[in-house]
Amino acid sequence: xxxxxxxxxxxxxxxxxxxxxxxxxxxxxxxxxxxxxxxxxxxxxxxxxxxxxxxxxxxxxxxxxxxxxxxxxxxxxxxxxxxxxxxxxxxxxxxxxxxxxxxxxxxxxxxxxxxxxxxxxxxxxxxxxxxxxxxxxxxxxxxxxxxxxxxxxxxxxxxxxxxxxxxxxxxxxxxxxxxxxxxxxxxxxxxxxxxxxxxxxxxxxxxxxxxxxxxxxxxxxxxxxxxxxxxxxxxxxxxxxxxxxxxxxxxxxxxxxxxxxxxxxxxxxxxxxxxxxxxxxxxx
Ligand SMILES: NC(=O)c1ccc[n+]([C@@H]2O[C@H](COP(=O)([O-])OP(=O)(O)OC[C@H]3O[C@@H](n4cnc5c(N)ncnc54)[C@H](OP(=O)(O)O)[C@@H]3O)[C@@H](O)[C@H]2O)c1
Numbered sequence: 001x002x003x004x005x006x007x008x009x010x011x012x013x014x015x016x017x018x019x020x021x022x023x024x025x026x027x028x029x030x031x032x033x034x035x036x037x038x039x040x041x042x043x044x045x046x047x048x049x050x051x052x053x054x055x056x057x058x059x060x061x062x063x064x065x066x067x068x069x070x071x072x073x074x075x076x077x078x079x080x081x082x083x084x085x086x087x088x089x090x091x092x093x094x095x096x097x098x099x100x101x102x103x104x105x106x107x108x109x110x111x112x113x114x115x116x117x118x119x120x121x122x123x124x125x126x127x128x129x130x131x132x133x134x135x136x137x138x139x140x141x142x143x144x145x146x147x148x149x150x151x152x153x154x155x156x157x158x159x160x161x162x163x164x165x166x167x168x169x170x171x172x173x174x175x176x177x178x179x180x181x182x183x184x185x186x187x188x189x190x191x192x193x194x195x196x197x198x199x200x201x202x203x204x205x206x207x208x209x210x211x212x213x214x215x216x217x218x219x220x221x222x223x224x225x226x227x228x229x230x231x232x233x234x235x236x237x238x239x240x241x242x243x244x245x246x247x248x249x250x251x252x253x254x255x256x257x258x259x260x261x262x263x264x265x266x267x268x269x270x271x272x273x274x275x276x277x278x279x280x281x282x283x284x
């Protein structure tokens with residue numbers, strides 16, 4: 001049987017595919033952009049069209065599959081967007097679903113991940129939730145433009161700390177639980193980096209690695225929101241969600257450090273310094 005990887009072209013999904021293949025699993029990579037998936041994976045995996053909000057694409061995607069990596073594409077803001085697909089997994093007798101959740105949602109009921117976890121649990125499908133901290137890829141991705149062009153980190157996180165984790169380490173955690181479904185059924189895992197950094201420390205590391213003087217601009221919420229919507233032209237709803245996330249970060253929700261990555265994989269999570277060196281071209 002095969003493992004269906006949803007969001008296989010995404011930050012985490014691409015590593016889930018690689019790590020599952022390394023473990024000898026057969027993988028079906030899913031998404032709405034098959035051309036992108038074909039470029040990314042060539043003939044290493046099967047590909048299937050799946051649109052999480054189009055029910056007529058579900059049966060074909062779930063055919064011959066017994067385990068699933070499920071993620072919530074960021075623009076699907078309502079938990080209910082994912083419920084029909086979760087029901088379809090139940091109908092297809094899925095043996096383990098690993099959902100890409102978010103650190104802290106066991107007590108923080110605001111992010112959509114909380115309700116999605118609860119819905120999966122209520123169906124009775126065996127689950128292994130992966131609850132990561134903030135991705136290091138936020139800095140090499142969405143926030144890299146200001147780092148490259150203005151030598152600035154432009155996020156409204158105040159003086160808060162974040163236990164950044166590399167998406168590759170999240171991918172390995174997901175692959176580990178999906179590879180041993182009996183061992184990990186009905187479990188949840190908080191996956192973080194080994195230390196929590198504030199954005200002044202992130203700026204110091206990036207300055208050291210790039211040889212440039214990178215500073216943390218520490219904008220307020222309104223300045224950040226205006227800039228990302230008006231100057232960067234990003235979707236208003238998406239920016240509003242990120243404002244809420246940085247608000248929670250300031251409340252201390254992103255600083256917890258867990259040992260669960262090591263417990264799951266026997267490996268030490270990648271540090272932000274190692275990550276920045278390996279992704280130097282994103283920052284210069
Ligand atoms: N960034 C963080 O720090 C952080 C921390 C904790 C949790 N998270 C959570 O992680 C999730 C995002 O993961 P990511 O960063 O790996 O994703 P991502 O890089 O934003 O990729 C989104 C993926 O979703 C697929 N997709 C988009 N619309 C789809 C649809 N209608 N049906 C099926 N697939 C669709 C896309 O592929 P196609 O283009 O082929 O459709 C793409 O592979 C979010 O739920 C977020 O809340 C993020």
